[in-house]
Amino acid sequence: xxxxxxxxxEISVVEKEDVTLDCxxxxxxxxxxxxxxxxxxxGELVFLIRRNSFDEQNEISGRYSWNFQKSxxxxxxxxxxxxxxxxxxxxxxxTLNDMRFGAGTRLTVKP
Amino acid sequence: xxxxxxxxxxxxxxxxQEVILRCVPISNHLYFYWxxxxxxxxxxxxxxxxxxxxxxxxxxxxxxxxxxxPDGSNFTLKIRxxxxxxxxxxxxxxxxxxxLQYFGPGTRLTVT
Numbered sequence: 001x002x003x004x005x006x007x008x009x010e011i012s013v014v015e016k017e018d019v020t021l022d023c024x025x026x027x028x029x030x031x032x033x034x035x036x037x038x039x040x041x042x043g044e045l046v047f048l049i050r051r052n053s054f055d056e057q058n059e060i061s062g063r064y065s066w067n068f069q070k071s072x073x074x075x076x077x078x079x080x081x082x083x084x085x086x087x088x089x090x091x092x093x094x095t096l097n098d099m100r101f102g103a104g105t106r107l108t109v110k111p
Numbered sequence: 112x113x114x115x116x117x118x119x120x121x122x123x124x125x126x127x128q129e130v131i132l133r134c135v136p137i138s139n140h141l142y143f144y145w146x147x148x149x150x151x152x153x154x155x156x157x158x159x160x161x162x163x164x165x166x167x168x169x170x171x172x173x174x175x176x177x178x179x180x181p182d183g184s185n186f187t188l189k190i191r192x193x194x195x196x197x198x199x200x201x202x203x204x205x206x207x208x209x210x211l212q213y214f215g216p217g218t219r220l221t222v223t
Contacts (some may be wrong), residue, residue, distance in 0.1 A: 024133055033211070043216040045154070045199055093155060097146065097167050099204075101154040 002027045004094050006102035013082050013109045014110050021077045021105045027051075034068065036091040039104070045091070051075065060084030082109045113137045115215035117203050124193055124223045132188045132218045136205030143186045144212060145178065147171065154202065160186065164214040187214045 003026040013019045025034065036048040049059065051068050058068050063080045079086055087109045092102040116135045122128050136143050145157040158168040160178055175191045186205075190197055200219050204212040 020172055037214075043219070044216045045202060047214070093154075093210065098156040098159055098169075099146070099154075100156065103153045 002029075002091050002094060002096060002100050004100050004102035006090075006092055008105045009051050009103070010106045010108070012108045012110065015084060016081050017080060017109075018024045018038060018080050019082050019107065019109075021090050021092075021107065023077065023102060025073050025075065025092070025094045027094060027096065029096055033095045035042075035095065035099070035100075036066065036075075036077050037093065037101075038092045039089045041088070048077075048090075078105075084109050084111055113213075115203055115205055115213050117201075117215035117218050119218060121219045121221070122223065126153055126195060126222055128192055130190050130220065132190075132201050132203075132220070134184055134186045134188070134203030134205075135184050136203070138184070140207055140213075142166075142176035142206045142208070142212075143178075144206075146161070146164055146202040146204065146214075148200040148202065148217075150186045150197075150199070155168050157188075157201075177206065190220075194219075195222050198222045 005024045006016045008022055034051045034052045038046040038048055049066055056068050065078045069078045089106045091104045094100045119135045122130055143160040146154050147157055148154045156169050158172045158178055159166045177189045179187050198221050200217045202217045204214040206212040
């Protein structure tokens with residue numbers, strides 16, 4: 001079965017705190033891609049990152065970083081020094097022939 | 112930067128009516144998709160389309176749904192007889208073979 005689990009439904013932090021959003025996936029395929037998308041209140045899906053299954057190197061982009069660990073089937077997302085503009089729903093997704101999304105984590109960053 | 116566009120941004124229709132949601136994928140992409148997101152829920156795959164035919168569809172994509180690529184640029188989703196539970200945001204996406212799917216901004220469908 002192909003599945004993505006985001007166990008954290010909602011997270012609330014105060015500005016400047018670091019926050020990690022968890023993502024655990026299941027697939028029997030050896031070749032797959034993992035994604036993170038941000039969905040702000042306006043509703044569009046904003047692409048953040050793509051990772052293929054052969055590339056376990058962690059990535060940092062500004063305040064964002066991603067930790068991909070095949071051994072635990074996890075692809076976690078950390079925001080460092082969070083800002084109010086980071087408030088959104090964040091989706092982790094797994095793609096084979098179609099894209100399977102997790103249920104999303106609603107992040108609220110309070111000033 | 113090329114992007115996927117969708118029209119209309121918001122469609123209101125009465126139960127039982129037919130609606131057509133339109134998408135213009137990125138021009139050199141070959142794979143097209145529709146997804147649905149009911150308010151407050153996750154994004155769900157509906158259908159993928161390649162080489163002028165459906166390549167995969169989910170259990171949600173029943174006989175009331177159909178997709179078409181009527182010309183070289185548009186990709187449409189038709190819902191034949193809308194139900195209240197069809198109210199959702201519908202996202203179109205397109206990709207080359209790389210599996211990096213680019214999403215459109217979505218069409219919010221409200222069925223009254």
